[in-house]
Amino acid sequence: NAGVTQTPKFRVLKTGQSMTLLCAQDMNHEYMYWYRQDPGMGLRLIHYSVGEGTTAKGEVPDGYNVSRLKKQNFLLGLESAAPSQTSVYFCASSYSPQGRNYEQYFGPGTRLTVT
Amino acid sequence: GQQLNQSPQSMFIQEGEDVSMNCTSSSIFNTWLWYKQDPGEGPVLLIALYKAGELTSNGRLTAQFGITRKDSFLNISASIPSDVGIYFCAGLSGANSKLTFGKGITLSVRP
Numbered sequence: 001n002a003g004v005t006q007t008p009k010f011r012v013l014k015t016g017q018s019m020t021l022l023c024a025q026d027m028n029h030e031y032m033y034w035y036r037q038d039p040g041m042g043l044r045l046i047h048y049s050v051g052e053g054t055t056a057k058g059e060v061p062d063g064y065n066v067s068r069l070k071k072q073n074f075l076l077g078l079e080s081a082a083p084s085q086t087s088v089y090f091c092a093s094s095y096s097p098q099g100r101n102y103e104q105y106f107g108p109g110t111r112l113t114v115t
Numbered sequence: 116g117q118q119l120n121q122s123p124q125s126m127f128i129q130e131g132e133d134v135s136m137n138c139t140s141s142s143i144f145n146t147w148l149w150y151k152q153d154p155g156e157g158p159v160l161l162i163a164l165y166k167a168g169e170l171t172s173n174g175r176l177t178a179q180f181g182i183t184r185k186d187s188f189l190n191i192s193a194s195i196p197s198d199v200g201i202y203f204c205a206g207l208s209g210a211n212s213k214l215t216f217g218k219g220i221t222l223s224v225r226p
Contacts, residue, residue, distance in 0.1 A: 004157075033213075040124075040218065041218065042203065042216045042217060043203065043216040044160070048213065058213065073118070090157050090158070092157075102146050102148070102163070102207050102214070103148060103158070103160050103163050104148075104161065104205075104214060106150075106158045107157050108156055108157050109155075109156070109157050
């Protein structure tokens with residue numbers, strides 16, 4: 001199993017450009033998450049999904065959109081990138097919140113710079 | 116909102132030493148998780164704790180779920196250079212599927 005994969009690994013955007021980050025998991029997990037990590041801020045939840053076709057806002061959703069058309073994929077979109085969105089983006093997935101399946105497994109990250 | 120406090124921000128230890136780090140909150144959590152992040156990588160789950168008072172080991176790592184459910188501890192024994200990284204605690208409360216993360220402690224190990 002590849003686990004959680006993210007593409008691309010690195011990207012540089014100009015202010016106002018758009019892009020989509022792709023997250024894929026092959027563990028048949030129900031839940032998927034997008035976080036951003038900034039120095040001194042830890043991990044902050046952007047959006048998450050509790051199943052195919054569903055999405056919900058996290059702690060810092062502004063400026064981002066997401067879609068979960070297939071169970072194994074979770075897309076994060078930036079419609080008009082801003083320098084404040086320069087960050088490292090992590091995708092994670094977990095089986096379900098019931099029982100003992102709260103553990104989230106993370107991808108390797110996407111390093112995005114907006115100039 | 117809920118917050119998890121990890122301090123200090125950085126720790127420096129000598130190879131072979133033990134190190135303890137804790138994570139505290141003013142809120143009650145039902146699940147505690149400890150993650151490690153190597154430079155340039157995503158966080159990797161080390162230990163998961165589900166019951167107050169639970170003590171769980173993973174090799175040289177031992178973690179405990181505090182009795183009050185407002186804290187958790189991670190101990191690393193006989194540290195080695197590859198223990199270098201950022202250690203995050205995370206907590207889950209209620210039926211909410213969202214984890215709350217601490218800001219992490221950066222551990223440096225001097226050979």
